[in-house]
Amino acid sequence: MVQEAANLPSxxxxxxxxxxxxxxxxxxxxxxxxxxxxxxxxxxxKDATGHRLGEIVVAHGWVAAATVANLLAEQHxxxxxxxxxxxxxxxxxxxxxxxxxxxxxxLPIRFVADDIVIVxxxxxxxxxxxxxxxxxxxxxVRLAVAAGPDLATAIDRSYRTSLDIETAEExxxxxxxALEDIRGGAATSAPAINLVNSLISRAIDEQASDLHFExxxxxxxxxxxxxxxxxxxxxxxxxxxxxxxxxxxxxGELDIAERRAPQDGRISIGYGxxxxxxxxxxxxxxxxxQIVLRIMNRPGGRLGLEELGMRGDAEERLARAIRQPYGxxxxxxxxxxxxxxxxxxxxxxxxDEDRVLMxxxxxxxxxxxxxxxxxxxxxxxxxFARGLRTILRSDPDVLLVGEIRDEExxxxxxxxxxxxxxVLTTLHTHNAASSIARLVDMGVEPSLLATSINxxxxxxxxxxxxxxxxxxxxxTEQELAELGLExxxxxxxxxxxxxxxxxxxxxFAGRVALYEVMTVHGRLRRLIESGSTDEIFAxxxxxxxxxxxxxxxxxALEGISSLDEVRRVTGDRLx
Numbered sequence: 001m002v003q004e005a006a007n008l009p010s011x012x013x014x015x016x017x018x019x020x021x022x023x024x025x026x027x028x029x030x031x032x033x034x035x036x037x038x039x040x041x042x043x044x045x046k047d048a049t050g051h052r053l054g055e056i057v058v059a060h061g062w063v064a065a066a067t068v069a070n071l072l073a074e075q076h077x078x079x080x081x082x083x084x085x086x087x088x089x090x091x092x093x094x095x096x097x098x099x100x101x102x103x104x105x106x107l108p109i110r111f112v113a114d115d116i117v118i119v120x121x122x123x124x125x126x127x128x129x130x131x132x133x134x135x136x137x138x139x140x141v142r143l144a145v146a147a148g149p150d151l152a153t154a155i156d157r158s159y160r161t162s163l164d165i166e167t168a169e170e171x172x173x174x175x176x177x178a179l180e181d182i183r184g185g186a187a188t189s190a191p192a193i194n195l196v197n198s199l200i201s202r203a204i205d206e207q208a209s210d211l212h213f214e215x216x217x218x219x220x221x222x223x224x225x226x227x228x229x230x231x232x233x234x235x236x237x238x239x240x241x242x243x244x245x246x247x248x249x250x251x252g253e254l255d256i257a258e259r260r261a262p263q264d265g266r267i268s269i270g271y272g273x274x275x276x277x278x279x280x281x282x283x284x285x286x287x288x289x290q291i292v293l294r295i296m297n298r299p300g301g302r303l304g305l306e307e308l309g310m311r312g313d314a315e316e317r318l319a320r321a322i323r324q325p326y327g328x329x330x331x332x333x334x335x336x337x338x339x340x341x342x343x344x345x346x347x348x349x350x351x352d353e354d355r356v357l358m359x360x361x362x363x364x365x366x367x368x369x370x371x372x373x374x375x376x377x378x379x380x381x382x383x384f385a386r387g388l389r390t391i392l393r394s395d396p397d398v399l400l401v402g403e404i405r406d407e408e409x410x411x412x413x414x415x416x417x418x419x420x421x422x423v424l425t426t427l428h429t430h431n432a433a434s435s436i437a438r439l440v441d442m443g444v445e446p447s448l449l450a451t452s453i454n455x456x457x458x459x460x461x462x463x464x465x466x467x468x469x470x471x472x473x474x475x476t477e478q479e480l481a482e483l484g485l486e487x488x489x490x491x492x493x494x495x496x497x498x499x500x501x502x503x504x505x506x507x508f509a510g511r512v513a514l515y516e517v518m519t520v521h522g523r524l525r526r527l528i529e530s531g532s533t534d535e536i537f538a539x540x541x542x543x544x545x546x547x548x549x550x551x552x553x554x555x556a557l558e559g560i561s562s563l564d565e566v567r568r569v570t571g572d573r574l575x
Contacts, residue, residue, distance in 0.1 A: 024053050027071045033063050052123065055148070065147035069122070073145040076124045079500070081109065083120060083150040085509060092117055093158040095137050101155050104129040105148065108137065110505055115139050120146040120154070157202060192243040195236075196251070200278070200293070202233060204271055209295055209336060213248065215241055215288035227463050227511050228336065241288055248291050252280035260284055266363065267293070277363060296365055305345045311554070314517040314546055321455030321519060322346045322424075328417035330456045332429045337459050338513055339426040340365050343400055346424060347371065350398050358394065360387045361402035376402070384409045392416055401425040407443040414444050417452040430571075431548060432456040432518035433537035436528050450520075450528040458516040458548055460569040462561045463508035469500035470507070470559060479563060483553055495559045512560055514569065516548045 025043065028034040034042070034057065042056045049056075054068040066082065073080035092108040093101075095117065101107050105122040106129065112118060117139050121129070124145050134141050146154070199222055203211040208224035213236075220236040236244055249256045252265030267278040277296035282289050305319060321329050329346065331339035344366050351357055351370045362376035362384070372394075374387050384401065385408040391399060392412070403426050404410045417423040429435045435456050440446055472493045475483065485492060497507020518540045520528065527536050541547065546554075552566030 022075065024068075024071060024075060027075060028057065028063065031071070033057075033067065038062055058148075065149050069145045069147040072124055076145070078124055079118075079144040081118075081120050081144040081146050083107075083109075083146045083154040086120075086154075086503075088154060088158050095139070096133070097136075098155070098159040100132075100136055101159070104133060105151060106133055107146075107151060107155050107158060109144070109154075112142065112505075116142055118142045118144050120144050120151055122146060122148040122151050157205060192240075192247045195240070196244060196247045199233065200269070201271070203293075204276065204295060211293040211295065213244065213291040213293075215245075215285060215290060217287055220244065220288075227506075227508055228461060229463070229506075229508075245289050245291060248280065248293070249282060249289075252278075252282075254280065254282060259289060275367070277365075279363065296363065305349050308342060308345055308515075309513050310515050310517070311546060311551065313544065314515050314551075317517040317519045318346065318455060318457060319349070322349060322422065324422065324454050326417060326420050326422055327454035328414060328423045328425065328452050329454055330425055330427055330435055331459065332427045332432060332435050332456060333459045334428065336461070338461050339459065340402070342457060342459060342513075343424045343426065344368070347398070347400060350422075355397040356395060357398045357400075358391050358396040359400035359402070360384060360391060361400070372396075385412060388412045388416070392421070396421060398422045399424070403427070404439075404442070410439055410442040410444050414439070414448050414452050418448065429458075431537070432458040432516050432545075433533050433540060436536060437533050446529045450525040453520045453528075455520065456518045458518075460514045460548060460552075461511045462514060462552065462555065462565050462569045464510040464512045465495055465497060465559065465561055465565075466500060466503035466507055466509040468509075469498040469503065470495040471498040472559075475563075482563070483557065492557075493559070494556055494563055496562050496564070508565075512555060514548050514551045514555065514566070516545065516551065518545050519543075 022030065025034075025039050029036065029039060038057070038060075042053055042060070042062075045051070045056050046053050054065075054072065057063045058065045058068055070080045072078075086109060088107065088109045089111065092110055095108050096106070096119075104126070106119050108117045108119050110118045117137060119133055119137075119141050121143055122145070123129070124143055130141065130143065200211065203224045206224060206226055208226045209228075210225040212221075212223045212225075212230070214221045214223065219238055220241045222233045222236060223230050224233055225231075246256045249263070249265075251267045252263075254263045254265045262284070263280075263282040265280040265282075267280060269276050269278065279294040279296060281292045281294070283292075284290075305315065308315070310318070318329075321327070329343075331342045333339055340361075347357060347359075347368070351368070357371040358374065359371060360374045360376065364373045364375045367373065374382075374391065376382055376384055376387060384403070384405065388399075388401060388409060389412060399413075399416060399421050401409065401413050401423060404413060413423050413425055427435055427438060429438045435458075436446070436449055439449055472495055475485075475492060475494050479494065480486070480492075497503075499505040499507045503509045518524075522543070524536065524539050524543065527539055531539075548570050549566075552561070552570055555561040556563045556566050
């Protein structure tokens with residue numbers, strides 16, 4: 001079974017577990033997952049039907065499929081892989097024809113060397129299947145165990161895209177003129193629809209934030225941004241590029257005849273019973289139109305303030321700021337750093353019958369009961385500034401402004417914070433202290449900022465180390481200096497990414513936020529009126545603010561992220 005790193009880990013990577021001599025039934029009894037009576041009943045059913053013991057206990061609902069797979073991995077000294085979280089390499093999956101993948105319940109998921117491929121199987125006892133797989137693949141095979149239902153889903157997902165591409169290409173070969181009539185031809189044909197839908201579905205399944213369709217000289221490359229890093233999903237032949245491009249533009253209600261000007265649109269879809277929004281950006285390039293879909297998930301369960309992952313003191317600073325009856329709370333950072341998620345967590349605290357909550361956004365990212373939400377529409381003249389003026393005449397108590405982009409919006413938002421409203425908004429700046437200079441550059445008077453701002457939250461998103469394979473090591477002298485430590489001790493470990501099946505060899509799984517919360521009071525208010533950014537920053541630190549870099553150091557020392565990753569997202573050395 002895959003084990004997490006111990007508190008006092010060895011700097012060497014962990015080997016795979018030794019095979020257990022206990023049969024599966026004994027392992028189930030050992031872990032208290034079955035009673036003796038249940039095991040006897042399952043074994044009797046196994047003898048009568050010929051089904052595997054693991055299948056029987058899962059079918060009765062006694063044990064989860066993933067738990068059985070974990071025990072099978074332990075029994076045979078193999079690695080367990082959670083295919084619900086693994087990014088299957090298309091090149092690896094494409095080595096095995098779909099009919100063999102379904103026949104043997106097996107899926108190649110990743111290369112570990114040029115001649116070695118890891119294959120996930122549901123039944124590691126099937127020796128004949130293992131031999132056939134080696135022959136079919138022509139490579140050395142390293143088995144890993146996966147839960148049967150997850151494996152079936154992964155097979156469907158892996159072969160769906162390639163099947164849709166093949167089907168679309170076959171139809172194009174049968175009718176080459178289909179691409180010429182874009183409106184009524186290939187763009188609305190079932191293969192083009194299926195191909196686009198399968199790519200969008202895969203991106204959502206893998207929790208991508210963006211899906212890129214990038215035309216090149218001989219093909220169209222499809223990539224997704226997962227955990228903030230781009231990964232290639234597949235390639236589409238040049239002949240299919242017009243059909244795919246037109247289908248995406250039709251979904252976004254864009255002008256498919258216009259190919260020389262940028263366009264923006266929006267797609268609303270349902271996925272697994274929940275609504276999803278996709279923002280569409282079309283940009284003409286040398287080899288055709290590049291299309292980027294921003295995936296705007298609208299989940300029913302948002303993060304609460306206590307679930308953001310802030311340190312206790314930072315969370316309390318933010319909580320105090322939003323409990324004020326009026327003033328401004330700013331979330332700052334680059335695009336995609338989670339600013340809106342933080343502000344909606346604050347709104348969740350304030351959302352009760354005693355207050356009127358309103359938002360103006362582009363677009364509305366979380367549709368939330370109890371909040372009146374307005375979406376910017378530039379075509380109809382509904383800008384941030386114009387919508388904000390009207391909202392202020394609608395008697396709001398709390399107001400969320402999606403982003404301050406210009407002087408007019410900045411002035412109205414800050415004035416609203418001074419006239420009895422609690423205003424939450426976002427701004428693109430490097431850190432909390434530099435937000436003041438940015439607003440002054442926009443034309444807002446420093447004196448207004450000093451009296452109206454309650455709190456500024458700067459944040460970044462860093463990749464979280466994969467707990468299954470993170471590798472411990474002793475910090476170097478330079479790293480100890482960067483961490484502010486005088487010398488190593490028995491509990492001073494850092495971790496770096498190693499890569500395993502569960503994280504698709506990246507060494508990372510998911511993301512974690514870094515926070516810097518600057519509350520504005522006392523001497524800070526006077527410095528905002530007349531001090532420099534450096535003076536504001538120094539005073540905030542003196543008042544107890546944990547900086548982005550310090551919060552990143554905490555994550556590195558706790559083994560949640562790596563030092564290199566913290567450097568990457570903060571953009572600074574940690575000295």
